[in-house]
Amino acid sequence: MSRARGPVLVSYYRGYLVPYVPTPEPVVKAMLELANAGPEDVVYDLGCGDGRIVITAAKEFKVKKAIGIEIRDDLVLQARRKIDELRLNDRAEIIKDDMFNVNIKDATIVTLFLLTSVNEMLRPKLENELRPGTRIVSHEFQIFQIPGWRPKKTVKIYDGIVGHTLYLYVIKKEVKELRAGASSRTPTPHSKILFLKENT
Numbered sequence: 001m002s003r004a005r006g007p008v009l010v011s012y013y014r015g016y017l018v019p020y021v022p023t024p025e026p027v028v029k030a031m032l033e034l035a036n037a038g039p040e041d042v043v044y045d046l047g048c049g050d051g052r053i054v055i056t057a058a059k060e061f062k063v064k065k066a067i068g069i070e071i072r073d074d075l076v077l078q079a080r081r082k083i084d085e086l087r088l089n090d091r092a093e094i095i096k097d098d099m100f101n102v103n104i105k106d107a108t109i110v111t112l113f114l115l116t117s118v119n120e121m122l123r124p125k126l127e128n129e130l131r132p133g134t135r136i137v138s139h140e141f142q143i144f145q146i147p148g149w150r151p152k153k154t155v156k157i158y159d160g161i162v163g164h165t166l167y168l169y170v171i172k173k174e175v176k177e178l179r180a181g182a183s184s185r186t187p188t189p190h191s192k193i194l195f196l197k198e199n200t
């Protein structure tokens with residue numbers, strides 16, 4: 001019996017959502033420059049890998065605090081070891097957890113190198129927790145273009161081997177109001193977000 005052709009529903013769950021692919025160092029710098037990172041900032045890198053964005057933010061951009069959240073034990077250890085070596089412990093920290101479990105309300109900058117689907121899962125969290133004015137820089141993957149979520153700036157950068165696209169978003173008051181307006185509807189927990197995939 002042949003199966004009916006048409007869309008099938010694919011759900012995404014918490015846990016390990018994105019493979020580890022490090023952002024090249026020149027792109028790390030470009031991300032922090034695009035966010036205009038400086039001594040007043042609290043930077044979160046969601047899925048921080050070996051901690052390179054956190055470390056560069058603390059060491060070179062002298063931010064007040066840089067926090068990485070990472071689910072993989074080996075990468076957490078690697079990042080913490082490097083932070084120790086560089087004696088950055090007073091301003092750099094790695095939290096071993098699922099990024100969805102950690103409240104990031106004190107962020108002034110959030111960096112992402114995830115996937116468009118994961119950015120979309122994160123959107124309600126970003127809208128709920130972040131304050132107006134918070135900058136979000138996403139390496140390569142956009143946050144879905146819905147009202148209030150157009151990138152303020154898009155930058156192309158070449159790392160010597162391949163090109164990269166960076167998107168800068170700034171949380172606006174209207175985004176929070178949009179979210180508040182939507183709260184009368186039942187919010188979709190990210191673990192229940194469903195994506196349509198065409199049958200082949």
Ligand SMILES: C[S@@+](CC[C@H](N)C(=O)[O-])C[C@H]1O[C@@H](n2cnc3c(N)ncnc32)[C@H](O)[C@@H]1O
Pocket residue numbers: 014015016017018019020021022023045046047048049050051052053069070071072075097098099100112113114
């Ligand atoms: C593409 S890498 C980016 C690493 C780093 N941010 C960078 O730009 O170099 C994505 C990272 O997210 C981590 N990750 C995947 N799912 C996660 C989750 N649910 N919570 C925290 N980290 C996660 C992966 O282990 C991986 O290190």
